[in-house]
Amino acid sequence: MSQPIDTLIQCRWLITMDSKRRVLEHHSIAVKDGKITAIVPNSEAEDLYQANECIKLEQHIALPGLVNTHGHLAMSLLRGYADDYPLHDWLNDHIWPAEGKFVSHEFVADGARLAMAEMIRGGTTAFSDNYFFPEAVAEVCAEVGMRGSLYSPILNFPTAWGSGPEETIAKSCKLIEQYQEHALVNIGFGPHAPYTVSNEAFSEIAKQEAKYQCGIMVHLQETQKEVDDSIEQYGQRPTERLQSLGVMNERTQCVHMTAVSDEDISILQASKSHVVHCPESNLKLASGFCPTEKLRQAGVNVSLGTDGAASNNDLDMLSEMRTASMLAKAVDNNASALNAMDSLAMATIDGAKALNIDSYTGSLEVGKAADITTVELSALNALPMYDPVSYLVYTNCSHQVSDVWVSGERLLAAGLLQTIDEQALRDNAIEWQSKISAD
Structure with missing residues (x-):
């Protein structure tokens, strides 16, 4: 029987930053109660897990936040x-x-x-x-x-x-x-x-x-x-x-x-x-x-x-x-x-x-918090893709960050902030600019 989980995230590339610094292709991250419960091939994931939410990011790199x-x-x-x-x-x-x-x-x-x-x-x-x-x-x-x-x-x-x-x-x-x-x-x-x-x-x-x-x-x-x-x-x-x-x-x-x-x-x-x-x-x-x-x-x-x-x-x-x-x-x-x-x-x-927080974050490993970032790869500056790690470091790609989770909570979804009102934030920053500039 499939195991119930909260979220299943499927990606093209997965950079673990574990002790072996594994870079995996076509793998999924299973998340339950804010933690990573498994990292498995995409081909097996949907048979193994029954997720409340399955997020397919087939043209993305997943990496630790x-x-x-x-x-x-x-x-x-x-x-x-x-x-x-x-x-x-x-x-x-x-x-x-x-x-x-x-x-x-x-x-x-x-x-x-x-x-x-x-x-x-x-x-x-x-x-x-x-x-x-x-x-x-x-x-x-x-x-x-x-x-x-x-x-x-x-x-x-x-x-x-x-x-x-x-x-x-x-x-x-x-x-x-x-x-x-x-x-x-x-x-x-x-x-x-x-x-x-x-x-x-x-x-x-x-x-x-x-x-x-x-x-x-x-x-x-x-x-x-x-x-x-x-x-x-x-x-x-x-x-x-x-x-x-x-x-x-x-x-x-x-x-x-x-x-x-x-x-x-x-x-x-x-x-x-x-x-x-x-x-x-x-x-x-x-x-x-x-x-x-x-x-x-x-x-x-x-x-x-x-x-x-x-x-x-x-x-x-x-x-x-x-x-x-x-x-x-x-x-x-x-x-x-x-x-x-x-x-x-x-x-x-x-x-x-x-920061002395490596026991629960900093890498994608079973048992650690689901602190995850994904970067979208379909842009022209991502092609061709020989090495996803090299791409992240040497290519200007921060505008291609698509999704972010902290302890399994989605803070960014398809480029949209989930826990911050962006328009209110803009208005507030402009108010401060006016105060400081007037001094």
């Missing part, structure tokens, strides 16, 4: 606000003053919803966010149905979210406890950077993180200037300083890492910390080049992130994969560096590892 391991979602409302400035001028003279005027719970919720819509339409199912009012982002995650790993911002000076480290660490701990059992949301600590957080604050963060084992996200060695200033002030590179303060561990995400020495790599290896590569943001802000191939060859887990839309200016993970691969080849002077499959891994299973 993409994992964007670094962003500032609400900054989507500042997309294009201050372009073509170097990092510190961009932050100090433009972004931080604008945030001081406009950031609020409402701003963050509205910006997060806009960012989630963009990410879903680009095939992303899980993301990392580091921004003020993480509770607002958590609320939108539950509303939209998207996975969010939210790292609450901690800085030495007052912000819209708190008076300083003492208050923001306490608020972070409260949120961590509140969301410990949530199906979609994880909360961790997000100390902004070594140059904006004191030793005392880092030590307290390390103490609390050890208690909750919730993860730390920190912008680290984003520029050579940051490294030089740290050596002058502390007599240590930023990685050495954070290692001595107990910040570096297997749940720590080191974002950017463009100025990397052999000493840094040794610390990353010993601590098992992760590196989050944001190639397009790094290029746009002229921050430097992360040596992804050297890090990966040293056994460091490297994942992929877009950064915020104010410094990218999009949240397109498929585009980010292409940029990452091409940049790695140029930096390493090696055309084989960061091949297509490795780039896709950075955006899926390696991203899930960085």
Whole structure:
């Protein structure tokens, strides 16, 4: 007798990103209670399963939902606000003053919803966010149905979210406890950077993180200037300083890492910390080049992130994969560096590892959550099709994402958002543009 399931998804190609990185043809994914119960040939699927809904995507690639391991979602409302400035001028003279005027719970919720819509339409199912009012982002995650790993911002000076480290660490701990059992949301600590957080604050963060084992996200060695200033002030590179303060561990995400020495790599290896590569943001802000191939060859887990839309200016993970691969080849002077499959891994299973969610997402495997993205293949730029992985990475195809599921819930169906009112979203974004432009 056939087994009852919720959904049967049939595709032309299926990229599992499992330990064998299998690429299957003409296979189906059986989904029940939000999880993958089987992956079987299409020819057998309808005899084996009685589905409430059978979705035949015969000209599509199915792959794990993409994992964007670094962003500032609400900054989507500042997309294009201050372009073509170097990092510190961009932050100090433009972004931080604008945030001081406009950031609020409402701003963050509205910006997060806009960012989630963009990410879903680009095939992303899980993301990392580091921004003020993480509770607002958590609320939108539950509303939209998207996975969010939210790292609450901690800085030495007052912000819209708190008076300083003492208050923001306490608020972070409260949120961590509140969301410990949530199906979609994880909360961790997000100390902004070594140059904006004191030793005392880092030590307290390390103490609390050890208690909750919730993860730390920190912008680290984003520029050579940051490294030089740290050596002058502390007599240590930023990685050495954070290692001595107990910040570096297997749940720590080191974002950017463009100025990397052999000493840094040794610390990353010993601590098992992760590196989050944001190639397009790094290029746009002229921050430097992360040596992804050297890090990966040293056994460091490297994942992929877009950064915020104010410094990218999009949240397109498929585009980010292409940029990452091409940049790695140029930096390493090696055309084989960061091949297509490795780039896709950075955006899926390696991203899930960085966020400590790989036990239930990041690959298409029996028992894992049905976090699935499909890409349509009938467009001219998809022909001929020799290698679906190469196609995803090296061809501009994010506009061909057709369907997205998170825990078996369909968030995008044939290119249409299912849990977000797109017209209301457009109207809201234009309202914010008017407010910010009028300032």
